[in-house]
Amino acid sequence: DVVMTQTPLSSPVTLGQPASISCRSSQSLVHSNGDTYLTWLQQRPGQPPRLLIYKISNRFSGVPDTFSGSGAGTDFTLKISRVEAEDVGVYYCMQASHWPITFGQGTRLEIK
Amino acid sequence: VQLLESGGGLVQPGGSLRLSCAASGFSFRSYSMTWVRQAAGKGLEWVSIISDGGGHTYYADSVKGRFTISRDDSKNTLFLQMNSLRAEDTAIYYCVKVHGEPIWGQGTVVTVSS
Numbered sequence: 001d002v003v004m005t006q007t008p009l010s011s012p013v014t015l016g017q018p019a020s021i022s023c024r025s026s027q028s029l030v031h032s033n034g035d036t037y038l039t040w041l042q043q044r045p046g047q048p049p050r051l052l053i054y055k056i057s058n059r060f061s062g063v064p065d066t067f068s069g070s071g072a073g074t075d076f077t078l079k080i081s082r083v084e085a086e087d088v089g090v091y092y093c094m095q096a097s098h099w100p101i102t103f104g105q106g107t108r109l110e111i112k
Numbered sequence: 113v114q115l116l117e118s119g120g121g122l123v124q125p126g127g128s129l130r131l132s133c134a135a136s137g138f139s140f141r142s143y144s145m146t147w148v149r150q151a152a153g154k155g156l157e158w159v160s161i162i163s164d165g166g167g168h169t170y171y172a173d174s175v176k177g178r179f180t181i182s183r184d185d186s187k188n189t190l191f192l193q194m195n196s197l198r199a200e201d202t203a204i205y206y207c208v209k210v211h212g213e214p215i216w217g218q219g220t221v222v223t224v225s226s
Contacts, residue, residue, distance in 0.1 A: 037210065039214055041156075041216070048204070048206065048216070048217075048219050049150075049156065049206070049216055051214055051215075054213060054214050058213075060213075092155070092156055094210075096146075096210035096211060096214075100161060100170055101146060101148075101158050101210055102158065103155060105155055106156075
């Protein structure tokens, strides 16, 4: 199975400052069809996961442009350009290029 | 475009439940579909996946032999038959389309307790 490793596991950030979460996979996430199925999810307290970014860098409808995704191969990054109070929660990366799909451990974003 | 899960509830250890996931707004038959679960305070755990067409299925070791995933493309519905349920199966179960533009359902709660 593909192991997804997120860093950091906890990220205290000042409001208005940027934040960055890294996700590294144990093997390349380039699918045989050429796509890279790397998705970022946000889970606010008490809520189901919310899809933020798919195929590395595509924002879902309604996701603010303060969120961006980048990377390739085995190294991926989620960036928040200016953290707002509503961004508090746990962030997960997910790969669906290889079965079974696997998730990172989650990164808890909190306000300093 | 949505996935709507149903069928969760409270069941005794050793009991059975059948979860359903109704899909709408996309070509359901064209995509593999997945069940993911999340126990309280824990991370996300993949449970099972079925290919488009239903010819291939895979299970997490923790549910292999007890859970069965299936689909009815004529009704745009995904199923998860859960037998021999254990306390550790207690979780919120989500139906997920992982390829193309992913879709994540709202979840259905399964509680296994006497």
